[in-house]
Amino acid sequence: MTVLIRPLSAAAALAVTAFALTGCVAKAGADPSASFTVSSTADECTVSADTAQSGTLTFTVSNTGDQVSEFYLLADDGLRIIGEVENIAPAASRTLTVVAQPGDYFTVCKPGMIGEGVGRAAFTVRGDKVAIDGPDAEQKQQAVDLYAAFVKDQVGQLVPAVQELVTAYTDGDDERARELFATTRAYYERIEPVAEALGDLDPRIDYREVDAVAEGLDWTGFHRIEKDLWVPAEDALNADDETPAWQDWAPSTAEQRGEFGDLLIADVQELYDYVHSEDFTAALNDQGIAGISNGAVALLDEVATGKITGEEDWWSHTDLYDFAANVEGSKMAFSLVSEFVTAKGDEGAALVKDIAAGYSDLEQALGVHGSLDAGFVPFTDLNDTDKRNLIDLINALAEPLSQLTSVALS
Structure with missing residues (x-):
């Protein structure tokens, strides 16, 4: 069965499409x-x-x-x-x-x-x-509720996708597992700032080998499975470019694959339980519009700090899938805040226009190399000019996007 990537459930997508905000933004206890x-x-x-x-x-x-x-x-x-x-x-x-x-x-x-x-x-x-009040309090809360729906939708799709990936991995069907790896991770990549806020859950699910070693952690999750599925060549180096990839490492046994697979399923289930809990709702309500806006920036930062270097998916070279999913998640968060910023007058409207144009340019450049539906070329197929172009577009978008939260709360 092919896993379909859906940025939003139909209901949530319609809610976002219909979402329009008017009026000025009430300051949530702001102190200049x-x-x-x-x-x-x-x-x-x-x-x-x-x-x-x-x-x-x-x-x-x-x-x-x-x-x-x-x-x-x-x-x-x-x-x-x-x-x-x-x-x-x-x-x-x-x-x-x-x-x-x-x-x-x-x-x-x-x-x-x-x-x-x-x-x-x-x-x-x-x-x-801090209480969210004023004439637009209801609209602010609606934005938070819609973002919560988006996160729950993505994690709800992640759970069965991970189960299917793990089943192929533990059954030794590596070809099928390799087909599922990148598309399964896309659900997680769209909501990564939420997962990062859960303490050690993100390291358990998504740490690279070099990060786990640097912090003295057991290496588990997606990237441990990735290295089994794309066995490194004998002369390959780890992501730190210093140590041989085979040093102190060997492909997992069938028993170990079962353990790594069970751990990933359990960790993703923990993520699911959290985003459907009152604690998650309370956390989003406390952060409000600022949390959503900062999430848009954080997801774009994920692209700038990992995907564009090729270090995230070191063995599979599926970084462009992560790249695209981060951009989608960031754009989703931006869309929920943009009406607040537009309501600030000409300055806010100009900022939203600049950000929207930046997303469009970045998506167009990324589309040259494929799509989440049709698949992307391996990251290693990109030449230096391709990478430089994407970096320039990320930087061009990051600059106005970084102003989004402060303008929304002004």
């Missing part, structure tokens, strides 16, 4: 003075203050180190991601805007974008719980 600077270096993550009042917070992150970096605002357990900004190049700056509820948090930077990060520090938000 709640702006912070963050300095990210090789070994420090310095935030200009460690306390704030609940409401809209803006962190301007400057990377003065020599590696691409990330900045995170984490929940009190140090695992769940409240907000993040990725792909901050050396000498560059990026902005993170979040609606923060009262509570205890942590800030941390991650130079090199792997490992535990540096400069982890406590960050406290005081004040009253």
Whole structure:
């Protein structure tokens, strides 16, 4: 049976198509003075203050180190991601805007974008719980509800797709498993920021070998299965370009395949249970429009930090499938926020127009190499010019997209 990739269920798609917002945007407890600077270096993550009042917070992150970096605002357990900004190049700056509820948090930077990060520090938000009110509160809630429906729809399709992939993998039908691998992952790639917010669930499902080794974790999930399905050549190197791919590794036995398959099924079921829980609903409601907008940026960052380098699907070279799914998920999140931004007047309308044009250009360039329905060429078929063109288009879209949250909450 062929697994069909559907970005949305028919009902959710109709809801999004019919979704129109009017009026001005009520500020969710916004405080114009709640702006912070963050300095990210090789070994420090310095935030200009460690306390704030609940409401809209803006962190301007400057990377003065020599590696691409990330900045995170984490929940009190140090695992769940409240907000993040990725792909901050050396000498560059990026902005993170979040609606923060009262509570205890942590800030941390991650130079090199792997490992535990540096400069982890406590960050406290005081004040009253932020309520979404005003004349457009109902429309804001509808946007959040529609995004929740989108996530549930994708995970609901991921569960049987993973079951079919694992069945082929554990039965030794590698040809069928290879056919299913990339299309199955597309469901996960569309909603990856949600999964990343679940602590160690994302590492269990989707970590690359080099990341698991760097963090001292057991390597499981999609990419462990991937390496079994695309056995590396004897002279192949791992994704770090330093160690032979066969060093301290051998193809899984039938028993091990069963274990890896069962773990992936269990982890995806845990993801399903979470997105259908009250905790997930509460988390989305707390983040509101900012969470959806930041999700659009985060998914595009996934393209910029992994898919465009070819390091994500190191053995299968199916990176363009992930690329396309991330773009689809990002565009979906953008569509739910765009009407709020358009309602801001000429500046907001111009920003939405620029972002929409950026998505169109990126999708057109990606379409040259295939599609999720018809299949993509292997990433290794792309030449340097192809990659440079995609990188330029990602950067051109990322710049206006990074302004989306702040404009939506202004």
